[in-house]
């Protein structure tokens with residue numbers, strides 16, 4: 232993972248002090264009564280702050296952190312589990328009953344937004360009121376967007392499940408939402424009433440389909456989704472299934488665009504006119520029996536549905552099913568190559584985090600955390616796999632095996648944070664360069680441990696990580712790759728400990744541990760010189776005089792070679808000179 236954000240020691244110390252002081256202050260306030268707010272003042276404070284935030288965003292021309300100089304800071308490491316009780320089983324409470332620094336387990340608040348929303352890079356907040364017109368601040372941390380819209384802005388009314396009432400880092404009382412499933416949005420629209428006659432129903436369903444198509448044309452995805460859903464509700468009551476299938480096919484496309492892959496898959500399958508047998512069954516789908524009796528229009532429509540089903544399955548990392556659906560599409564339309572699947576682009580947003588557990592500062596790929604939480608929250612089938620198959624330090628508390636309630640999927644964001652912290656990789660180029668600071672999470676590759684003497688290396692093709700063997704691997708031998716390729720022993724150990732939480736004890740590290748301090752220092756100095764040279768070559772600057780560069784590389788390799796004890800390093804790689812050796816081979 233790239234870690235290329237630099238803070239001065241004073242800045243880091245200031246963030247750490249604020250985070251730790253704020254945590255200990257909160258601990259002293261547990262159970263204290265809430266101080267009521269004056270509604271008018273609270274609302275005008277939020278209105279002013281929203282105006283300032285909008286003006287700030289406008290003057291920067293964006294709403295995200297523009298560069299590393301304004302990297303946001305986040306406190307992490309005080310995990311608590313999401314609510315796993317459906318809203319209808321929770322007891323109602325009022326804002327007046329809130330206690331400070333308390334999770335109100337077993338209770339819910341029903342609130343209406345009473346102010347504009349103040350949107351920031353990693354949090355947004357607003358004032359809300361309950362039925363008794365009590366006013367309080369509500370803050371959504373990090374996972375502020377739902378379907379691309381700020382969740383607090385997307386509606387007027389919300390249910391806060393098991394409210395957590397705490398203080399902001401600045402010491403202001405607030406309701407705090409970390410887990411998206413703890414904030415239920417009360418929908419504005421009611422399902423359409425089904426008219427008495429089929430003719431009328433069909434007319435209304437067609438009208439919804441047309442409205443959906445128009446909204447889609449204007450890229451208003453949520454509006455399109457709403458119209459198609461209303462259309463399907465109506466069309467599914469008709470005696471013939473054709474119209475409902477058409478709208479399912481269209482809604483599948485919208486769901487793909489919204490990254491609602493579970494829904495896109497079930498829509499695509501519901502749209503099939505001649506469904507093949509289940510892809511996981513033993514029946515051969517590509518038999519004559521399955522392809523006969525289809526006119527060309529039907530074949531074309533089903534090919535489209537299979538393409539959509541395959542794309543959704545691909546994004547759900549269900550690769551064998553995706554392959555079968557792509558094959559069905561090809562059987563139906565042999566000449567249609569379809570469109571390439573979209574390459575997932577993950578936000579490169581990073582935040583400086585201070586982890587209260589070990590008091591360490593780290594740069595966290597919070598854009599990736601957001602994307603993973605979003606994908607799981609929108610695709611229930613992914614949650615259990617994500618939570619049970621990936622390793623993270625916080626593995627949840629009571630109820631950690633609950634991944635959905637009647638209100639929808641439950642995603643524990645603290646578990647996701649820790650999973651990403653231990654399993655994310657930067658998308659690096661072949662020369663080790665950081666490709667725009669983006670990071671990704673590959674669930675299968677995440678099962679592979681580190682070794683400084685690896686038998687594979689990572690490569691990237693679009694959004695695919697390819698693990699390529701670099702030497703013969705015997706059956707039963709562990710597949711390993713290198714998380715950090717730094718040639719400097721101390722630097723590598725520091726990176727492995729900070730980013731992945733372990734001390735490497737592989738054969739190479741054991742050999743390097745045996746080096747005298749002076750030798751390590753000398754090698755470290757030479758390795759830094761090598762890094763500078765390679766950076767210059769990558770940037771094209773130093774490359775202008777190839778003969779000089781090569782001569783310097785040769786000299787450095789020879790000097791580095793002298794720092795390795797031949798006997799102890801027999802058969803082991805010389806990491807500090809490895810990349811220079813590659814340069815010399817070119």
Ligand SMILES: C[S@@+](CC[C@H](N)C(=O)[O-])C[C@H]1O[C@@H](n2cnc3c(N)ncnc32)[C@H](O)[C@@H]1O
Pocket residue numbers: 620621622653654676677678679680681682730731732733734735736
């Ligand atoms: C990407 S995961 C690797 C798979 C993980 N071991 C699992 O069981 O899912 C990274 C984590 O595995 C552990 N790990 C990986 N390589 C290791 C090594 N060489 N020595 C000790 N722990 C290692 C560390 O806890 C690290 O944070």
